[in-house]
Amino acid sequence: MAQERTDEELLAAYQQGDPEAFESLLRRYRAPLFTFLLRMLGDREKAEDLAQETFLRIVKGASDWEHRARFQTWLFTIARNLCVDQSRRDRFRRADSLDAEGRDGEPPMVESVPGAGIDPERGAASARIRPLLQEALLSLPAEQREVFILREQAGVPFREIAEMIGVNENTVKSRMRYALEALRKALAAAGVTEEAVTEEPVPGIGLGRA
Amino acid sequence: MTHAESQDLLLDLAYGELDAVRAAEVEQHLSSCPECRKEKAALEDARRMAAPIRELEQPSPGFDERILRAARAQAQLEHDGNVGQVIEVTGSVRPLGVDVARIDAHGPVKARSAERPRPRWIVRTAVAGSVAAAAALALVVGNTLETRRNAEKVAAAHSSDFEIRVQPAVPPVVDSALRDAEAKQRQKDEIEPRGLGGVPVAAPGQEKTHDAVAQMPSLRKRGGPGARMQGSGGDAAESQAKAAANAKKERAVDTVAPAASGALEEKLSEPPPSASPPRAAESPPAGPAVAARQDVARSLAVAKAQAPMAPGVAEASLGAPTVEANARRAADDPSAIAYVGELDFGGSAVSVPVTNAAGLLQALSRGGGHAAARERLEHRCLEPRPRGRVSFGGRPVRRGAQGARRVGPLVPVGDDRDFRRGPGAAAS
Numbered sequence: 001m002a003q004e005r006t007d008e009e010l011l012a013a014y015q016q017g018d019p020e021a022f023e024s025l026l027r028r029y030r031a032p033l034f035t036f037l038l039r040m041l042g043d044r045e046k047a048e049d050l051a052q053e054t055f056l057r058i059v060k061g062a063s064d065w066e067h068r069a070r071f072q073t074w075l076f077t078i079a080r081n082l083c084v085d086q087s088r089r090d091r092f093r094r095a096d097s098l099d100a101e102g103r104d105g106e107p108p109m110v111e112s113v114p115g116a117g118i119d120p121e122r123g124a125a126s127a128r129i130r131p132l133l134q135e136a137l138l139s140l141p142a143e144q145r146e147v148f149i150l151r152e153q154a155g156v157p158f159r160e161i162a163e164m165i166g167v168n169e170n171t172v173k174s175r176m177r178y179a180l181e182a183l184r185k186a187l188a189a190a191g192v193t194e195e196a197v198t199e200e201p202v203p204g205i206g207l208g209r210a
Numbered sequence: 211m212t213h214a215e216s217q218d219l220l221l222d223l224a225y226g227e228l229d230a231v232r233a234a235e236v237e238q239h240l241s242s243c244p245e246c247r248k249e250k251a252a253l254e255d256a257r258r259m260a261a262p263i264r265e266l267e268q269p270s271p272g273f274d275e276r277i278l279r280a281a282r283a284q285a286q287l288e289h290d291g292n293v294g295q296v297i298e299v300t301g302s303v304r305p306l307g308v309d310v311a312r313i314d315a316h317g318p319v320k321a322r323s324a325e326r327p328r329p330r331w332i333v334r335t336a337v338a339g340s341v342a343a344a345a346a347l348a349l350v351v352g353n354t355l356e357t358r359r360n361a362e363k364v365a366a367a368h369s370s371d372f373e374i375r376v377q378p379a380v381p382p383v384v385d386s387a388l389r390d391a392e393a394k395q396r397q398k399d400e401i402e403p404r405g406l407g408g409v410p411v412a413a414p415g416q417e418k419t420h421d422a423v424a425q426m427p428s429l430r431k432r433g434g435p436g437a438r439m440q441g442s443g444g445d446a447a448e449s450q451a452k453a454a455a456n457a458k459k460e461r462a463v464d465t466v467a468p469a470a471s472g473a474l475e476e477k478l479s480e481p482p483p484s485a486s487p488p489r490a491a492e493s494p495p496a497g498p499a500v501a502a503r504q505d506v507a508r509s510l511a512v513a514k515a516q517a518p519m520a521p522g523v524a525e526a527s528l529g530a531p532t533v534e535a536n537a538r539r540a541a542d543d544p545s546a547i548a549y550v551g552e553l554d555f556g557g558s559a560v561s562v563p564v565t566n567a568a569g570l571l572q573a574l575s576r577g578g579g580h581a582a583a584r585e586r587l588e589h590r591c592l593e594p595r596p597r598g599r600v601s602f603g604g605r606p607v608r609r610g611a612q613g614a615r616r617v618g619p620l621v622p623v624g625d626d627r628d629f630r631r632g633p634g635a636a637a638s
Binding site: 055188 | 218221222225227252255257263265266268269270274276277278281282284285387392394
């Protein structure tokens, strides 16, 4: 097989009217993007909606794209901005309701993180930790959370994160430090030890399941 | 390496963002600095504990469908060129008993060359009453100059209110899919009546006579053009500020639209929300659009916006002279009020107001790299122009096209892509 095309090459091909190129991009980023949004929002349904919207915006904007920004940056910027919109709406909604438990019997956000139905192939330790981790993530200030997830999960370098969110790189890194420290404390407080996690190192990208 | 520098770079080191030299320097410092070592260890601990965050989760099985459908439709469109583009000129032009003027200017549709995406016109409308008073209704679309014939139909037009729309060639499915996505969001928000934080909700009673357009504002607030370059996708960061600005704009539109002196509107490249008549979204470009507008008993001109290609001129050979010639013809035609074609705004010319030297309406194409220019122009387009004809901003595809804005006194310098202003062009 020919060498794998870069994101940017794929997008360029798509600009030229090759739909398969877009499919490749979608395949490549479907899970990472969805995971990013899931970690940001802690809600599968919302994450899926926003992931779709992100890709649709990509489709719509593809013809205007020029090879200056990396595709990945563009993609996550859109997603991140949609997240900000979303959380702003959520915030107003919450502020509206004095009842912190959510409305209409809707469970609080954190519990809607899938805990059941965890892939058995995944390590038991990880399965135990992920809900805790998600909870800890959601307890972070949004600006720390996004930096952390963009760097740790989406793999976006600090400099690009800075561009995405419009602050300087030092600010990004300082948010990152806070986030790491806060997570470490939160997880330690929840009884997660380093050993519990390290028994199963996690590959960065693994499109294991379809 | 100093301690402070090392401190600064520990994160970069942990995430592998340092080049080998730099990394070695930090490592060297680490060997002699327990504090940095400790901090590095803490960072690594935290990373290990947070490792499960990297596990990928998959969206549900049907996730791709809608996206792929939209993507294919868009690709088809890219392949077909600008077939779907529609330009409408709508106005209450009542010239000598001719109620409806239809301009159907379209040239041969060609498959686009593979070398470069064509520009697409931003959806944009702007109107000033004085425009119509000054000119018979005519439309120049790229290479196709249908002005004379149509000018006859609408001779002596004294319209006071019309609008020009340029529809983007965004395929229906993309728009409707995006619209659905947004509607879904809105719907969720409406669970809580005051859901849209800081973002004013369009009052239902605000309908204007401009049916579809009236629906636009609520959309504009949400997100802005996600299609923009440089990934300013969701527009979140500025949305609040913009919401305020937009609210202001809407008010401006409201007050101006009914007035005889000038109505202006704008549509952005966002799809109309679901409530609006899905004209752009669901109907094939020209026909139904015509019918729809005729209902409003206005003059209507629809033109398929060909890319600026002279008939018989291969796209590849379309050079600045052709563009300029088209622009010049438009400029020289007293009945023309609009020119839609390639334009070059060029970085420094960006601030030039939308009125061009020829006083022609100028459609603004969408395209990368000139978002800022567009912003500014969009803003300006909202201001009624007190004199003469109005132009929208233009956008460059080729440098030579700058001539279009400086219609007339252009002097080719060197190769045909480099134009300088001739005497008199300063008026622009």
